Amino acid sequence: MAEIEVGRSILEANDKLAGQHRERFAASGVKVLNLISSPGAGKTSVLEQTLKRLQGRLNCAVIEGDIQTDEDARRVAACGVPAVQIQTQGACHLDGVMINEALAALDLASLDLLIIENVGNLVCPVDFDLGEDMKVAVLSVTEGDDKPSKYPALFQQAGVLLVNKVDLLPYIDCDMERIHRTCHQLNPEQKVFDLSCRTGEGLDPWVDWLTGWAKG
Amino acid sequence: MAEIEVGRSILEANDKLAGQHRERFAASGVKVLNLISSPGAGKTSVLEQTLKRLQGRLNCAVIEGDIQTDEDARRVAACGVPAVQIQTQGACHLDGVMINEALAALDLASLDLLIIENVGNLVCPVDFDLGEDMKVAVLSVTEGDDKPSKYPALFQQAGVLLVNKVDLLPYIDCDMERIHRTCHQLNPEQKVFDLSCRTGEGLDPWVDWLTGWAKG
Numbered sequence: 001m002a003e004i005e006v007g008r009s010i011l012e013a014n015d016k017l018a019g020q021h022r023e024r025f026a027a028s029g030v031k032v033l034n035l036i037s038s039p040g041a042g043k044t045s046v047l048e049q050t051l052k053r054l055q056g057r058l059n060c061a062v063i064e065g066d067i068q069t070d071e072d073a074r075r076v077a078a079c080g081v082p083a084v085q086i087q088t089q090g091a092c093h094l095d096g097v098m099i100n101e102a103l104a105a106l107d108l109a110s111l112d113l114l115i116i117e118n119v120g121n122l123v124c125p126v127d128f129d130l131g132e133d134m135k136v137a138v139l140s141v142t143e144g145d146d147k148p149s150k151y152p153a154l155f156q157q158a159g160v161l162l163v164n165k166v167d168l169l170p171y172i173d174c175d176m177e178r179i180h181r182t183c184h185q186l187n188p189e190q191k192v193f194d195l196s197c198r199t200g201e202g203l204d205p206w207v208d209w210l211t212g213w214a215k216g
Numbered sequence: 217m218a219e220i221e222v223g224r225s226i227l228e229a230n231d232k233l234a235g236q237h238r239e240r241f242a243a244s245g246v247k248v249l250n251l252i253s254s255p256g257a258g259k260t261s262v263l264e265q266t267l268k269r270l271q272g273r274l275n276c277a278v279i280e281g282d283i284q285t286d287e288d289a290r291r292v293a294a295c296g297v298p299a300v301q302i303q304t305q306g307a308c309h310l311d312g313v314m315i316n317e318a319l320a321a322l323d324l325a326s327l328d329l330l331i332i333e334n335v336g337n338l339v340c341p342v343d344f345d346l347g348e349d350m351k352v353a354v355l356s357v358t359e360g361d362d363k364p365s366k367y368p369a370l371f372q373q374a375g376v377l378l379v380n381k382v383d384l385l386p387y388i389d390c391d392m393e394r395i396h397r398t399c400h401q402l403n404p405e406q407k408v409f410d411l412s413c414r415t416g417e418g419l420d421p422w423v424d425w426l427t428g429w430a431k432g
Contacts, residue, residue: 038255039338039367040359067339069366090369092308092339120367122255123283123308123337142358142381143256150285151255151336153306165358171387172414198388 014128017096021103021131028108031214032116034130036154037138038147039120042164044072045197046138047117051079053207058112058214063102065094065119072117082106093125094118113214122151134159134213141165145178148186156186160193162206167196230344233312237319237347244324247430248332250346252370253354254363255336258380260288261413262354263333267295269423274328274430279318281310281335288333298322309341310334329430338367350375350429357381361394364402372402376409378422383412 025032037043047062054060061082064073073085084102086094094116106114116132118125126135137158139147142165148155155161161183169176176194183190191209195202241248253259263278270276277298280289289301300318302310310332322330332348334341342351353374355363358381364371371377377399385392392410399406407425411418 038336038359039363040254040356066366068368069362071362071366090339092337119339120254121308121337121339123306123335124340140256140358142356142384143254146285146287147255150282150287152284168358168384168387171384 011127014096017100018129018131021096021099024103024108025114025131025133028111030108030111030114032114032130032132032134034116034118034125034132034135035138036118036122036125036135036158037120038122038140038143041120041138041140041143042197043117043120043138044075046162046164046195047115048075048079049197049200049203050115050207050210051076051081053203054113054211055080057211059110060113060115061106061111063094063099063106063114063116065098065117067091067119076117088119092119092121092123093128094130095128096130099130113210122147122154126153126157136160136162138162138164139179141169141174141176141179142172145175145182148179148182152186155183155190158187158190160191160206163192163194165196165198166194166201167199227343230312233316234345234347237312237315238349240319240324241330241347241349244327246324246327246330248330248346248348248350250341250348250351251331251333251354252338252341252351252374253336254338254356254359257336257354257356257359258413259333259336259354260291262378262380262411263292263331264295265413265416265419266331266423266426267292267297269419270329270427271296273427275326276329276331277322277327279310279315279322279330279332281314281333283307283335292333304335308335308337308339309344310346311344312346315346329426338363338370342369342373352376352378354378354380355395357385357390357392357395358388361391361398364395364398368402371399371406374403374406376407376422379408379410381412381414382410382417383415 076083193206292299409422
């Protein structure tokens with residue numbers, strides 16, 4: 001019971017900070033995505049492919065959340081986009097305090113789109129509002145078609161689902177229909193894009209949609 | 217600061233329960249594994265393939281941790297092995313209290329090996345000792361060769377690493393050498409088995425080793 005109470009007060013404090021960040025983002029006219037997935041679903045690859053296609057269309061920046069290493073921030077910076085690395089030192093999700101520190105390094109007024117890449121974790125990041133406009137879920141087909149029903153919270157809350165690594169479908173047992181059906185049941189409003197960062201398949205429709213959304 | 221203190225007291229309470237379970241396991245002569253991985257790395261498939269090969273060699277039972285659904289427990293029960301499902305209802309890891317409840321449904325004295333399949337999460341389960349003799353990490357090659365350095369805690373603590381889905385290596389960019397090298401740096405004592413639940417490759421050496429370990 002004490003654990004639940006404390007958990008609630010931590011989430012309340014985080015929600016308060018998220019509300020402040022949401023106001024700041026709106027005042028600066030920047031749209032914000034919170035990118036969430038399992039480790040290895042391909043968040044950073046999706047980010048690289050997306051940023052390349054957004055060049056000249058939107059001014060972007062990235063906040064990179066990792067437990068250890070700054071490898072992802074370096075990959076993103078190589079795309080010519082400002083990238084701020086947060087190393088959580090063991091923490092399993094990003095929170096408002098970390099975002100607050102990262103924002104000090106960014107000029108929000110110059111941006112159209114800020115993408116926050118969360119720690120690879122299908123569970124904990126979902127509970128921590130970062131002030132984003134939308135959560136984007138990345139699911140790789142190699143994780144299996146049972147994941148949306150086994151980890152429903154993210155798939156319920158994500159405005160967009162990116163189903164990645166579809167180039168591997170011929171070599172694995174994965175029922176795409178089941179993924180689509182389960183996610184539609186969990187969130188009928190969700191936009192779904194099937195794609196492969198390896199072949200490039202499906203990336204243009206996603207980036208076109210994202211451009212429209214960010215400008216809207 | 218309050219958060220850190222509370223976190224510590226939760227972990228201390230869990231450690232105490234884990235110590236009691238560890239004594240109970242030892243008194244019953246049952247060896248216990250704590251199976252940890254990302255969602256979709258293939259824990260349940262590894263479990264199915266392992267249990268089939270252990271038939272007639274070891275008396276096994278399984279505790280299945282999932283956030284939602286009892287799909288995994290049904291898959292394990294289909295292997296003819298007692299399976300107890302824990303649905304964590306949103307919690308991102310198993311803890312001592314959950315294990316305590318599950319143990320009420322098992323006859324430990326009749327078992328040689330108890331395998332606990334944790335919630336799919338590369339981060340949080342590592343902090344919660346369940347009284348196991350050994351943590352077993354499952355990493356699928358599709359998650360990428362950077363995962364051990366980005367999520368080092370599990371790979372440091374796991375006595376065994378199972379590198380799964382090696383049948384997909386021809387279709388992806390994954391440097392097996394890097395996985396082996398990083399894990400060896402993190403834990404030079406770790407036993408490593410490369411395997412594929414789809415082709416069966418590498419499963420016999422792992423199960424032979426496990427049989428010897430459980431009887432030892």
